Amino acid sequence: MFTYKKILYFIILLLLISVIDFWIFSNIKSSYNKMLNDTLLKTGHIISKSISEDEKDYNSWIEKYEKENETLKIIYIDGLPDFFESTEYYIDKNIYNFYKNLIETDEFKKGIESAEYSEFYITKKDYEYNNSKYRIIFSPILSNDYDVLGIGILFFEIDKYLKFYSLANIFMFSIIIIFILIYGIINFSRDPIMNFIILAIFIIVAVFTAYPLFEAFRLTFIKNGEFSLEIWKKILTTNQYLKAFWGSIKLGISTATLSTLIGFLFAFVLTRTTIKGKKFFNTMATLPVISPPFSLTLSILLLFGNNGLITKKILHLQNFSIYGLLGLTLVQTMGMFPIAYLTMVGILHSIDSTLEDASLDLNASKLKTFLTITFPLSMPGILSAWLLVFTNSLADFANPLILSGNYRVLSVEAYLEVTGMNRLGNGAALSILLLLPTITAFLVQRFWVSKKSFVTVTGKPSPRITELVSKPVKIILISLIIFIIIFLISLYGTIVAGCFVKNWGIDYTFTLENIKEALQRGKDAITDTVTLASIATPFAGIIAMMTALILVRKKFIGKRIFEILIMAPFAIPGTLIGISYILAFNKPPIILVGTGAIIVINYIIRELPVGVEGGIAALRQIDPSIEEAAQDLGADVPTVFKTIVLPLLRPAFISSLSYTFVRSMTAVSAVIFLISAKWYHITVLIYNFSENLRFGLASVLATTLIIIVLAAFGIMRLLVKESEALEKTVSQ
Missing domain, CATH: 1.10.3720.10 (MetI-like)
Structure with a gap:
């Protein structure tokens, strides 16, 4: 598989792709930086024109703009420091001390000088203050006759803008990594399709298991943006x-x-x-x-x-x-x-x-x-x-x-x-x-x-x-x-x-009002829960069976890590998964918090280990020669999986589907962190009713949920029947 010619072509293509990739993203970042500077300069122009010649209460003027924009700090110099006596006005004493420490630097001197000659000046580099990055504009304050009355020093916090550069770098390096993986799998592996499947599942569990947990661990060692053991x-x-x-x-x-x-x-x-x-x-x-x-x-x-x-x-x-x-x-x-x-x-x-x-x-x-x-x-x-x-x-x-x-x-x-x-x-x-x-x-x-x-x-x-x-x-x-x-x-x-008691513990009068009110108030939650569980179920079942096939039948580098990532969610408390998902997917590059997708992904990842274990147990009872015979007759991996493996794994597959659906319907610990105004969950509503002592409404929804779950298990029993050949008899 590895030949000198193939390796040489790979190196040449990798260098070419890398050069083009860096050039494209360098231009994108440069254009974005220019656009950001133009935006900040326009804001500086607007602020500089907002002060009149008769304005004397400069502190009120500064306070007004700082309140309107939480990411802006202003220092105003009334007069020209290099020519006449000047007075400095500010609200934030800390930002003023920060400014005084930098006043003798070359860039600040150049900024003051430019403003004195009616020119706007924006700093070439960003300055860090209080764990945030600031870009500074020296803005001339002009009279109606275009005389310079003073200098406005505008500190713009640009942390949210700098996230674009981080995102651009992620995409830039991702393109190179994707090229290496795709080219390597196609040209240097004997079974490209299976390797692509392994790669896809590995990426899924890495992104939705390892990455959120890393973010949760990382946060416990961070205080005010710096490493700290204070939380622990x-x-x-x-x-x-x-x-x-x-x-x-x-x-x-x-x-x-x-x-x-x-x-x-x-x-x-x-x-x-x-x-x-x-x-x-x-x-x-x-x-x-x-x-x-x-x-x-x-x-x-x-x-x-x-x-x-x-x-x-x-x-x-x-x-x-x-x-x-x-x-x-x-x-x-x-x-x-x-x-x-x-x-x-x-x-x-x-x-x-x-x-x-x-x-x-x-x-x-x-x-x-x-x-x-x-x-x-x-x-x-x-x-x-x-x-x-x-x-x-x-x-x-x-x-x-x-x-x-x-x-x-x-x-x-x-x-x-x-x-x-x-x-x-x-x-x-x-x-x-x-x-x-x-x-x-x-x-x-x-x-x-x-x-x-x-x-x-x-x-x-x-x-x-x-x-x-x-x-x-x-x-x-x-x-x-x-x-x-x-x-x-x-x-x-x-x-x-x-469900049929008016007020449990106080009034045991028979009533049907609880059913009517609970179903009216809970219909959206029931619909959302069934919808999300139904979406997650087939994905979880198919991924579980494919993962089981990979773990039982294939040998590859990193298999042990792959298995640990797959099985990890079973041992992780739901509260940790919920918190880690909030931390990981509430910011670029993947923003999922508030969507139904994050709940579906949580269902799939959380219940995947059980489906995989069931698939592994079933696969170990199936002779691999059946699959090998199909491959010898020309069937590719997807065909073998669809026509041979999946039918033989039918009981384990149906069990995995049923388990995922039921667990998704009854989930609480992680889901309670992930619900939103748009997507709700019936178990959270049951909890809210119970907490507010509305036991009648909670009973109706709990009974409804039990009926739905029992129906799902009933369908499973109809689809999969236990083999009578495996039954044992007990003798006395």
Whole structure:
């Protein structure tokens, strides 16, 4: 692929493109600079003519123009310094001191001299003052007879104009980089189309994952335009923030532990025992995953809040409060145990039961077999489940926003720093701080698992699973599951009931007004949410499957970095993503804040890791020789992907589409930073209704959202059915 002739042509073309590129952009910047100078000079002419010969209150004249233009500072010299006695007038003492320090420089002397001879003079270079760049005009103030009365020194702040030069430089170097990449891929690679796809996806994740995170990290080390550790010093020494940090840790540990226990209970009973109605139990175990994040919090408040049905109406409790760690642990556990269940059910299902049979044949009891065989082999799944729930608990934003009360957590503190106090740097630092326990837990889990072997499937696994519980224990376990399901159903039933109650906690009169008012006020938010989620879903699904194909089938330079960038959003708190998107895309070269595009991009990037993981798992079960055969028959990469890979990945692809749609519909943490007057989100509206104690309206919208999400999952179940060949039977 690499020949002397090709390399020589490449170097010659690169030099030619570079010369033309630099020449074009040099001319563009030169023309822009001339236009900027002309604009500033015209402004100087207007200001110089605005003062009359009879004007004596020069300070009022200066104050008027400085108020009209915040980027302008004026010093007026009444008289000619080199010929007569003169007096200086100014409002800003700091700018005057800055001027006095430069008065003896050659350029300032030339400016004064030019103005004394009725000529306008604009400085050849820009001067830095108070972390801003200024271009200075020396303007003669003329009488009606064109005599020079004085000199106006106009300091124009030009930071916003200089951004054009930075943008021009970005485009200038981008053209050269694009040429190198395109020419190199076409002429020096064996599979140009695939390499272009890799490059395109790499650029997408670099721009929308790495760049925003870099901007967020950078901001935490900047104070007044200069490098500073002040933000981190404040974050790590302020008792309020440290209390919130430990609050998040405690909440994460308690939620992860309880959720893992409940998840293991469901997974064990459904995979290792004979029980009727497994599909129903499985549905109930996964229901909270597909419900909006506020729904369970809302129902907890309706049942156990200050005016709750149980706490006030039934039990008449006075001093009980569901707010704080107790309420948060309860609602997060009920909302997140399905994550643990879904993680562990596959592990328990795949354990080869011949080891358990061997243990039982050697007269070990069922309890001992469970403790020495089944439980240790389940440990990777248990640890992964605990880690996933712990990570989700730390990043959870919706539940603490309503239910935390006086209990502090970092995700809410970061939100308040940004929206309440407009301190983006502090908000970014607090969100970054959330990454530390997540990364620590991840590394500990990976280190522990890597030290042990859990391999049990060395050939064809047994299609039979031995039941490891006695009948009394089985009754207890099933009773616990039924109790949890009843509680879960009561929570969702409460939300539905809240739709038809006039004023929950005060007036339980039946009414349909909530439905009418909520749908009228929320129709735009519902439309926006469904529209944006529908736009994001196909893009996320296709990108996920193509990325999975690349990661499984292709080897290329930077593959590890590529994979890290793809998977990073899964571990990053939503608050950090929201803040970083505001910082990155609220300025050139990419301005997206306030548009629907930034919300769609957030959906795609945020949910991409799950789709990629599903695609990778499915691809590893497909023999690559099928794709190779198609390529041998002359099919190119897009054709192979469209006709071979995508049909075989249909279950994973549909699952990715459904997951992205559902998560987009129920998103809160990042979206709450990105919504605008034009594009709203139904979950944010539910939060606003809940915060204003309009529980009836919140219940209607939460129920509407649940119906939409369940409909999406129902369609998924119709499109993809689990293969009966993979089912296992449980024997007693």
